[in-house]
Amino acid sequence: MFSATATATSLDALVTTLGQWGRFLDPAILIAAAAVVLAALAPAARRFLPAALGALTATLVIGEVVLAWFHLRLWDLAVLVDPVTGRVSGSFAVPMWIESEKLYVWALILTVIALVLRRHRAELQPTLAVAAALLATGALVWGRPFAEPLPSFFAQYGSYLAAWNSGDVGMASGAFQGLEGSRRFYYNTWYMWVHPPLLFVSYGAFVASFAATVLMIVKRRSSFEQTAYRWARFGYLPLTFGMLIGFPWAILAWSGESWWWSGKVNMSIMMWLLYTAYLHARLYLRRSGMWRVVAILAVLSFVALVLTYVTTYVVPGAHSVV
């Protein structure tokens, strides 16, 4: 028998436990991130960079394991029941890269890339390590994945429990309908388990590509261009596949909504077009002066990536959190 009060109590206890983990993990990650920045920026401490980066990776991975446990418990505890029929509709398989955890996953991926990269390691690793450390810091300061997990989900599920407890069947039914739509077309859809991580992997690769492009422009060494291209082509595949699988999902989930040409979709298309143009132009690199065109396209593509990410939080519309 479903009890909204008991469920709310269990979820409160779960969030409290996660917060207790956060009291240990937040400072550990922040200290590791500070060590990474210090080792990357201070030449005297540069030899400690791999160790600091390893520590940051380890703390982020431990945090990710804790978050995985949290999501598993959430699957057990947060159940959706139809208040009219009493039928259990299902649980929530909340993806591990949405809301408060988005920046965290991106930071983890970039940290791993900074750790494992081989070509131009000495030149690229400090830049990528600092970027990863800043992302990790941002993930904890703005995302707060341990202190305030999944705020939108808990707000929505909390409203559903409150409506259930109110005794008003009509209100509870309305809350159920809204949450059931989110469960089926957002939280539990396979697409949300595949699309975001693919894009975060591509974003991480594009950060490495951009860093190498900047080095190529500054130092005028063709080998940096090679490295930039390798990371870009590595990122292009998950970007293409990730965006493609969004198309049938969008048709189904946003049926009736004006999603075509909405801000985030627009910018995502722009980013993909520019990376396509970059990789295409790069095929003719041997032509006189083409390296400039390729460099400009590489920089513009990365600017488009940043704008795409920012658009989610600035421009209203489908695929937006404004």
Next chain:
Amino acid sequence: MAEKTRIPQSGSSAAAAPASGWDFLLMMLTVMLLGALGTQSLIGTLYAWWGYRTQPGFEMTAYPAFIAVMNGIAGPLVVALVVVMGLCVPKRLLARRTLAAVSTVMVTVGVVTAAISGSMATGLAVYLGLAALIQVAVVVLTLTGARSLTYVSESRIAKSGSGMLHLGFILLALVVVALQRSPYMLPVFYVSAALLTGGSALAFYARSSSRTATTDEEAAS
């Protein structure tokens, strides 16, 4: 300094055939059209952002007109991109003079179909269907190892990837242009997604199996 940068990569072969002016022109046209569509996306997003901030109820009142304007601007660019792609696709199979003749016939058939049916989408669909048929032939010939195709690469994997990639683009364009309300939309889309992804993987990642590095990249052109 720039000379050092112009050198494409350490493993490149000086003997690899330089890209022809025709290939380069097609590539630059493609890049410009992609850039123009990207610029349109940016301007459209900025306009929507401004609209949401300054016009109450923007989504209910002005959004349909915004979409119509965006479609109106994107339409000619997409048509031009499709035509350039249509010119690019059979270049593997045909000599340039034959290619020009075949491309002219394809464009003419598309235009005539659009005129007769009164639908630009139908004309484009016919044009894309012809381009897809030619590209299917290119892919089949590549996979069977035919020597008549004018690839620079010696890697069959990279060549196959390039062929699949172009076929995937054509099918995706076909989905957007003509199949959005068709029951075949999703199956064709999934085929195009598989071709685009698999083709990208083969074209861009087959380098290690190739005898030279640069030629693989040119195979993807």
